[in-house]
Amino acid sequence: MNHMSIPRVLRTPVPVPQSAHCPRCIVRDACAPAGADASGAGAFDVLAGYRRRLERDETLLRRAQPLVALYVVRLGHLKATRPDRHGQPHVTAFHMAGDLIGLDAICAGHHACTVVALEDSEVCAIPYPEFQDALRASSQLMQRFHCAMSHEIVREQAALIQANTPAAERLAGFLLSLSARYAERGLSPNRFRLHMSRADIGNHLGLALESVSRLLTRFRDLGWIELDKRELVLRDPDKLEALLTAVPA
Amino acid sequence: MNHMSIPRVLRTPVPVPQSAHCPRCIVRDACAPAGADASGAGAFDVLAGYRRRLERDETLLRRAQPLVALYVVRLGHLKATRPDRHGQPHVTAFHMAGDLIGLDAICAGHHACTVVALEDSEVCAIPYPEFQDALRASSQLMQRFHCAMSHEIVREQAALIQANTPAAERLAGFLLSLSARYAERGLSPNRFRLHMSRADIGNHLGLALESVSRLLTRFRDLGWIELDKRELVLRDPDKLEALLTAVPA
DNA sequence: CGGGTTTTTGAACGCACTCAAGTGAAGTGG
DNA sequence: CCACTTCACTTGAGTGCGTTCAAAAACCCG
Numbered sequence: 001m002n003h004m005s006i007p008r009v010l011r012t013p014v015p016v017p018q019s020a021h022c023p024r025c026i027v028r029d030a031c032a033p034a035g036a037d038a039s040g041a042g043a044f045d046v047l048a049g050y051r052r053r054l055e056r057d058e059t060l061l062r063r064a065q066p067l068v069a070l071y072v073v074r075l076g077h078l079k080a081t082r083p084d085r086h087g088q089p090h091v092t093a094f095h096m097a098g099d100l101i102g103l104d105a106i107c108a109g110h111h112a113c114t115v116v117a118l119e120d121s122e123v124c125a126i127p128y129p130e131f132q133d134a135l136r137a138s139s140q141l142m143q144r145f146h147c148a149m150s151h152e153i154v155r156e157q158a159a160l161i162q163a164n165t166p167a168a169e170r171l172a173g174f175l176l177s178l179s180a181r182y183a184e185r186g187l188s189p190n191r192f193r194l195h196m197s198r199a200d201i202g203n204h205l206g207l208a209l210e211s212v213s214r215l216l217t218r219f220r221d222l223g224w225i226e227l228d229k230r231e232l233v234l235r236d237p238d239k240l241e242a243l244l245t246a247v248p249a
Numbered sequence: 250m251n252h253m254s255i256p257r258v259l260r261t262p263v264p265v266p267q268s269a270h271c272p273r274c275i276v277r278d279a280c281a282p283a284g285a286d287a288s289g290a291g292a293f294d295v296l297a298g299y300r301r302r303l304e305r306d307e308t309l310l311r312r313a314q315p316l317v318a319l320y321v322v323r324l325g326h327l328k329a330t331r332p333d334r335h336g337q338p339h340v341t342a343f344h345m346a347g348d349l350i351g352l353d354a355i356c357a358g359h360h361a362c363t364v365v366a367l368e369d370s371e372v373c374a375i376p377y378p379e380f381q382d383a384l385r386a387s388s389q390l391m392q393r394f395h396c397a398m399s400h401e402i403v404r405e406q407a408a409l410i411q412a413n414t415p416a417a418e419r420l421a422g423f424l425l426s427l428s429a430r431y432a433e434r435g436l437s438p439n440r441f442r443l444h445m446s447r448a449d450i451g452n453h454l455g456l457a458l459e460s461v462s463r464l465l466t467r468f469r470d471l472g473w474i475e476l477d478k479r480e481l482v483l484r485d486p487d488k489l490e491a492l493l494t495a496v497p498a
Numbered sequence: 499c500g501g502g503t504t505t506t507t508g509a510a511c512g513c514a515c516t517c518a519a520g521t522g523a524a525g526t527g528g
Numbered sequence: 529c530c531a532c533t534t535c536a537c538t539t540g541a542g543t544g545c546g547t548t549c550a551a552a553a554a555c556c557c558g
Contacts, residue, residue, distance in 0.1 A: 107399035150356035163412035164455030206413030
């Protein structure tokens with residue numbers, strides 16, 4: 001295999017301190033510090049030994065760039081966008097700690113999305129050729145990888161199904177999915193920050209930003225949420241949930 | 250690995266004659282007859298040696314069924330549906346020859362979608378445990394598989410982006426995507442049959458079936474298409490394409 | 499031919515959009 | 529430190545697109 005295409009910066013391992021989110025990471029025990037207890041480690045002991053810090057608004061990768069590495073978010077939040085038929089960017093996903101970025105690039109060999117940091121963030125880079133080697137070496141890693149891709153497919157199916165529901169359901173679903181993702185990470189499911197703008201939320205959900213604003217206000221007036229700028233408290237998640245499953249008259 | 254969970258019927262290889270669409274199949278040279286020229290073949294020489302015929306409206310697999318095998322469509326057309334939050338089925342995909350079915354089941358170990366034949370059809374079953382063995386044995390197959398999953402992700406992203414465009418653009422995009430898929434298979438891109446009902450199209454695109462009907466009539470009146478029942482002729486695909494990329498005033 | 503399904507066509511409504519104005523907070527420079 | 533700018537968000541009013549409701553027409557299959 002040819003590793004020559006990997007930028008030099010990626011090929012210089014740096015110490016990667018354990019993170020609270022490493023247990024969710026797909027390469028968790030193929031990563032140097034995480035598997036450090038096993039002295040010798042495996043063939044891929046420094047698989048994720050490459051970090052990258054990003055400032056707010058900094059671009060992790062641009063659409064059409066060749067696939068060099070997959071990324072796992074260590075810290076912070078990012079958004080992925082893809083241009084629509086008119087060239088206007090559409091927010092395809094919001095990424096948080098533990099998320100795997102770059103799966104859409106495997107197919108064509110170059111990235112379909114542009115990924116930008118919503119706040120100061122940090123990612124682990126997993127050089128793709130070495131990742132492929134590691135997949136061959138470890139059935140467990142391969143299974144986890146296939147699971148991750150499959151999960152992404154299922155998640156996007158669900159998003160597609162939600163895409164044509166009433167605006168209130170869509171927004172409630174979005175808030176609850178964020179809540180669930182924070183819960184998975186051991187964070188509070190009922191109190192978190194919306195790191196993205198109303199415009200980003202609207203764009204992602206296919207709503208005008210004014211609609212997002214109006215709906216958040218409505219949820220607040222109903223006592224279902226508390227909202228101060230971007231700080232959110234889910235005061236009555238069940239009401240939001242009920243909105244999704246309520247019979248349509 | 251445990252093959253005991255595979256129904257006996259799947260474990261009985263039957264001759265699978267070559268099909269025009271085999272070259273698109275992900276397991277093409279891991280399949281018995283396709284690789285038959287190499288006498289001995291590999292460790293997975295009968296990987297896809299299991300067929301299943303389906304009559305119109307027959308169910309290939311149901312949601313929540315455990316993942317036993319992936320399927321490749323040999324012949325015919327199928328639709329995949331998934332219930333929305335209210336239990337109403339939503340058409341997530343239409344499948345045709347060469348398509349791989351079941352990727353959404355890998356994650357949870359059971360299928361997320363119910364798949365039904367739209368006409369008399371035939372699929373090859375690929376027992377999943379043996380498929381995993383084959384992936385380990387062949388880097389080429391593994392790469393093709395990852396490409397297929399990635400492609401699915403990219404395709405669903407594109408569908409999500411289209412989900413909030415005007416109805417006419419959505420329908421035009423749908424017709425053109427069918428056209429492109431037939432072209433990939435060496436069939437006419439300008440003349441094909443809509444194997445699904447208007448209701449299925451509408452459900453898939455998030456439109457009322459009346460809207461689909463009205464738009465098809467409009468396209469016909471504009472001279473962009475010919476339509477007789479479900480037989481479609483794209484008379485002016487460029488006009489449909491222009492609809493997608495036209496600047497919004 | 500007759501019953502049921504699929505498709506077409508018409509009319510009126512309602513949701514979410516656009517347009518527009520205004521508020522508020524954060525950042526910048528004198 | 530305070531005017532000024534800028535950006536994000538909120539709120540209001542009116543409109544248009546795709547919906548629902550309704551009915552008729554066309555088609556399929558026995």
